[in-house]
Amino acid sequence: MDFNYTDTQTEIAKMIRDFADKEIRPYLMEWDEQQKFPVELFHKMGALGLMGVLVPQEYGGSGLGYFEYVTVVSEIAKVCGSIGLSTAAHNSLCTGHILYFGNETQKKQYLPKLASGEWIGAWGLTEANTGSDSGNMRCTATREGSDWVLNGTKNWITHGITGNVAVVLARTGEPRTRNNITAFIVEKGTPGFTSGKKENKLGMRASETAELIFDNCRIADSQRIGEIGEGFKQAMKVLDGGRISIAALSLGIAKGAYEASLRYAKERHQFDQPIAHFQAIAFKLADMATKIEASEMLIYQAADLKNKGTKMTKESAMAKYYASEVAVQTATDAVQIFGGYGYTKDFPVEKYYRDAKLCTIGEGTSEIQKLVISRSILHQ
Ligand SMILES: Cc1cc2nc3c(=O)[nH]c(=O)nc-3n(C[C@H](O)[C@H](O)[C@H](O)COP(=O)(O)OP(=O)(O)OC[C@H]3O[C@@H](n4cnc5c(N)ncnc54)[C@H](O)[C@@H]3O)c2cc1C
Secondary structure (H helix, E strand, O other): OOOOOOHHHHHHHHHHHHHHHHHOOOOHHHHHHHOOOOHHHHHHHHHOOOOOOOOOHHHOOOOOOHHHHHHHHHHHHHHOHHHHHHHHHHHHHHHHHHHHHOOHHHHHHHHHHHHOOOOOEEEEOOOOOOOOOHHHOOOEEEEEOOEEEEEEEEEEEEOOOOOOEEEEEEEOOOOOOOOOEEEEEEEOOOOOEEEEEEOOOOOOOOOOEEEEEEEEEEEEHHHEEOOOOOHHHHHHHHHHHHHHHHHHHHHHHHHHHHHHHHHHHHHOEEOOEEHHHOHHHHHHHHHHHHHHHHHHHHHHHHHHHHHHOOOOHHHHHHHHHHHHHHHHHHHHHHHHHHHHHHHOOOOOHHHHHHHHHHHHOOOOOHHHHHHHHHHHHHOO
């Protein structure tokens, strides 16, 4: 398999670097410190085709594949993890769910707005008491005539306040039974649908994370995605693809931290020589470079299977698990290579360090990825 960028990937990477230098890099620390979600940036990214990367052109998207999508998310994350996370969540989760499971009317109604960046998408699976055990959710959707009435709260939802539309998973059957969850599209402004607390986070601070609250929120049956009771299976498939994007997010953060460390190790002198001359530092760089390339291989393996439409639950879990742990290790070593300066906000590595940790948690923790991988190995 050839992991070199194709011409399209090279063009995308260049476009993102130019865009990021002008529109992201100068502001990222301000957004981080103020926890500002820069919604206007995402409108601009929509104009560049970055908000509907996988959406076919007939619905206003870029019509690209997973290799290009990995390039988009990782190149953005190299500069800013928060913007990378929001790009991944918008493309893979809300947009992805409607793209893969919505009917023609729903696709025509929502995908052009999401792909153009005019609308920001949110996706609500997690609740306060059901994170890893998301299938045990409390949020309910009750049938009333031709409508559904939603009640409950979703937590940790990316774009929970700013999102114009949310795909929401709710329980439509008895607790702890099979096929008891259904997916719905809920627009902002629907009576009974509000946003709650915004989380004050360690990292990824420019990516908004907040509660979605449903209090007798009535929606038409036409907002249901797919069949009643299919929601959880849909969500797991959405996450299979989503995990490739979180792996790409991890890869971008790791590459950003590595490249900054490599430059610094050559420039910083101690004991009359560049610190890169000390084996302790050079070996850290060697570990970083090796693990980054290994991550890349796992990510492209999963992306290749996804492009071919082959089942890739194990491969995407492996890519997400490995790449996210590598991002944390690389960012930690990067702070060490920068010494005291790495512990300040004057250099980029402290932000990589804070942002990286999310990658081992969001869209399934590392422990849950190991569960998915081991189940798949054991039942092969
Ligand atoms: C910044 C951010 C953005 C997010 N965005 C979204 C979003 O847009 N939409 C959405 O629906 N969710 C979102 N999430 C939620 C995220 O997916 C959950 O936080 C994650 O799935 C973990 O759930 P939890 O936080 O409840 O942890 P818990 O499930 O309570 O886990 C706590 C610990 O127990 C471990 N654990 C749990 N069960 C097992 C087990 N069976 N075996 C071994 N270990 C186990 C976990 O690995 C973890 O270490 C987001 C979270 C964050 C932090």
